[in-house]
Amino acid sequence: MKQVYCRPESLKDNANSYCPGCGHGIVHRLVAEIIDELGVREKTVGIAPVGCAVFAYDYWNFDVTEAPHGRPPAVACAIKRILPDRVVFTYQGDGDLASIGTNEIIHSANRSDNITVIFINNANYGMTGGQMAPTTLPGMKTTTTQDGRDVKVSGYPVRVCELLATLEGTRYLERVMVTDPANINKTKRAIEKAFRVQLDGKGFSLVEVLSPCPVNWGKSPLDGLKFVKEEMTKYFKLGVIKDETV
Amino acid sequence: MKNSKQLMKGNEAIAEAAILAGCRFYAGYPITPQNQIPEYMSWRMPEAGGSFIQAESELAAINMVLGASVAGARAMTSSSSPGISLKQEGISYMAGMELPALIVNMQRGGPGLGNIQGSQADYFQSVKGGGHGDYRLITLSPSTVQEAADLTAEAFYLADKYRSPALLLSDGILGQMIEPVEFFENKFLELPPKDYILDGCKGRKPRSLFSLMMGPGVLEKHNFKLAAKYAKIEAEVRKFEKYKLEDADVLIIANGIIGRISKGAANILRKDGVKCGVFRPITLWPFPYAEIKAAAAKAKKVLVVEQNMGQMVEDVRLALLDDSKVSFLGRPGGGCPFPEEIADKVREIIK
Numbered sequence A: 001m002k003q004v005y006c007r008p009e010s011l012k013d014n015a016n017s018y019c020p021g022c023g024h025g026i027v028h029r030l031v032a033e034i035i036d037e038l039g040v041r042e043k044t045v046g047i048a049p050v051g052c053a054v055f056a057y058d059y060w061n062f063d064v065t066e067a068p069h070g071r072p073p074a075v076a077c078a079i080k081r082i083l084p085d086r087v088v089f090t091y092q093g094d095g096d097l098a099s100i101g102t103n104e105i106i107h108s109a110n111r112s113d114n115i116t117v118i119f120i121n122n123a124n125y126g127m128t129g130g131q132m133a134p135t136t137l138p139g140m141k142t143t144t145t146q147d148g149r150d151v152k153v154s155g156y157p158v159r160v161c162e163l164l165a166t167l168e169g170t171r172y173l174e175r176v177m178v179t180d181p182a183n184i185n186k187t188k189r190a191i192e193k194a195f196r197v198q199l200d201g202k203g204f205s206l207v208e209v210l211s212p213c214p215v216n217w218g219k220s221p222l223d224g225l226k227f228v229k230e231e232m233t234k235y236f237k238l239g240v241i242k243d244e245t246v
Numbered sequence B: 001m002k003n004s005k006q007l008m009k010g011n012e013a014i015a016e017a018a019i020l021a022g023c024r025f026y027a028g029y030p031i032t033p034q035n036q037i038p039e040y041m042s043w044r045m046p047e048a049g050g051s052f053i054q055a056e057s058e059l060a061a062i063n064m065v066l067g068a069s070v071a072g073a074r075a076m077t078s079s080s081s082p083g084i085s086l087k088q089e090g091i092s093y094m095a096g097m098e099l100p101a102l103i104v105n106m107q108r109g110g111p112g113l114g115n116i117q118g119s120q121a122d123y124f125q126s127v128k129g130g131g132h133g134d135y136r137l138i139t140l141s142p143s144t145v146q147e148a149a150d151l152t153a154e155a156f157y158l159a160d161k162y163r164s165p166a167l168l169l170s171d172g173i174l175g176q177m178i179e180p181v182e183f184f185e186n187k188f189l190e191l192p193p194k195d196y197i198l199d200g201c202k203g204r205k206p207r208s209l210f211s212l213m214m215g216p217g218v219l220e221k222h223n224f225k226l227a228a229k230y231a232k233i234e235a236e237v238r239k240f241e242k243y244k245l246e247d248a249d250v251l252i253i254a255n256g257i258i259g260r261i262s263k264g265a266a267n268i269l270r271k272d273g274v275k276c277g278v279f280r281p282i283t284l285w286p287f288p289y290a291e292i293k294a295a296a297a298k299a300k301k302v303l304v305v306e307q308n309m310g311q312m313v314e315d316v317r318l319a320l321l322d323d324s325k326v327s328f329l330g331r332p333g334g335g336c337p338f339p340e341e342i343a344d345k346v347r348e349i350i351k
Helices: A024-038 A052-059 A072-082 A094-100 A102-110 A160-165 A181-199 A221-235 B010-020 B036-047 B058-070 B081-097 B123-127 B145-162 B172-176 B218-236 B256-271 B289-296 B312-320 B339-349
Strands: A044-048 A063-066 A087-093 A116-121 A170-177 A204-210 A239-243 B006-009 B025-028 B051-054 B075-079 B101-107 B138-140 B165-171 B178-181 B240-243 B250-253 B276-281 B283-285 B301-306 B326-330
Touching: A024 A052, A024 A087, A024 A116, A024 A181, A044 A052, A044 A072, A052 A063, A052 A087, A063 B081, A072 A087, A072 A102, A072 B025, A072 B051, A072 B058, A087 A094, A087 A181, A094 A102, A094 A116, A094 A160, A102 A160, A102 A204, A102 B058, A116 A181, A160 A170, A160 A204, A160 A239, A170 A181, A170 A221, A181 A204, A204 A221, B006 B010, B010 B036, B010 B101, B010 B145, B010 B165, B010 B172, B025 B036, B025 B058, B036 B051, B051 B058, B058 B075, B058 B081, B058 B101, B075 B081, B081 B101, B081 B123, B081 B165, B101 B145, B101 B172, B123 B165, B123 B283, B138 B145, B145 B165, B145 B178, B145 B218, B165 B172, B165 B256, B172 B256, B240 B256, B250 B256, B250 B289, B250 B339, B256 B276, B256 B301, B256 B339, B276 B289, B289 B312, B301 B312, B301 B339, B312 B326, B326 B339
Parallel strands: A044 A063, A044 A087, A087 A116, A116 A204, A170 A204, B025 B051, B025 B075, B075 B101, B101 B165, B138 B165, B250 B276, B250 B301, B301 B326
Antiparallel strands: A170 A239, B006 B178, B138 B283, B240 B276
């Protein structure tokens, strides 16, 4: 009988530590599928963040290193310079990439490091229990904005793709979401394209994935998906933000 | 460049020695008084086939070094005191992940922005754990440009041998000083291939490198393993210089450039009939406690001289467990004693 669906070779047969309704598991699988499809599993080095995805090395079946909080782009930059024919990518959350690691991501993008960045935006610090992230929406309740994010106190959500788009070094930036099969497929195609940009030696690529975090949001998994679709996309517009690969 | 004596600044000699030791990755950020290291590396590293990156920050630089070490390269960064404070994050992670690398600190006065004169104020930061967590850092202190070059090569060897970051702890004086230096062929034993690096899992099982260990007892076990490694380093790596110690009634203990100046003081005192010798620790961690205890056994007085207000002197007191013998002369904030000042202090304590 022809096998039509199976666990990607790039994904270990381990139970993950993610909460019900979390988007990380979906994105982990998509990355694994693309690495399999591109045939690069044995030449891939992934960099895990500090945050919910810190245990990525337990889930992906290829070489993965941890990096200090926010520093994956600096770590990736060096690995790629030492091993230019390997596929090097970072997987980072919004606290890691858009707050403590803002400097590293901006300068990695600006150098056009030939790496791929998978950026998970779930509008809060998941692992530490749901504090305000740089991407938390105005008015959104978190454990450190208990009456809702007040932009007069905490400023505005950071739009990472739009910020990076102003830099000469960025080649491909797209924002997607993992809320339903059609959008999951779109996410998969965006991740594929981002890796292809690197394989073609074109430079810095980043995919921002709007991803549900229902447990910390105090919502059911279904309401979490609805929040991504109806609220997050109002502020974080979906689509290709920049494509200089054609 | 090899096997020919030439005049070089300490900073440049360290950079060239690193290249000759096989260093193929450098990342750094400008800060005085060590700028000749990144400047030299910016042209020399590409010439040697390696990568040079002027990083956006000290944090990025140390984490680039971490990444280069993950990928298997001999890697280094350099800075001066305020920048080294910022690098402590990466040093702690590399200690936890057991990644080798060389960090060079050409110390300047502190705390805070301080000044740009030579200093030894970062002794505690270097040998007592500047970053968080239960780790040790191999720390080497040179007193001449030649020794700075030699110890640079040795630091890479020790870092790889023990899978640990290593620190060359020098200062702005030695960094800017021009002296003759000769570069020698690698005299260290061949090390086994690195079986932990991440370069793609072709032909082997995937590997991972990390310092987060959440399972019950896992981190405790890892810390015991690190402690066993540190005990091995303490047993195997202790370097020091003894100068005119055999008949010494007075012992000066000082490291780095101050150790060298102290030898001048000992010579002045000996002309006056004072039997003075110098013990100069070269490894600050591991600290030569037993050797200092033995060297001081016959001496009536011990003077510790430092360019700070008393840091290494605490380790000397630990070594001797006899405070009555120990005096201290400190010049903080970039102050630097002449040999005569040290000699005067010796005359005062033996009165």
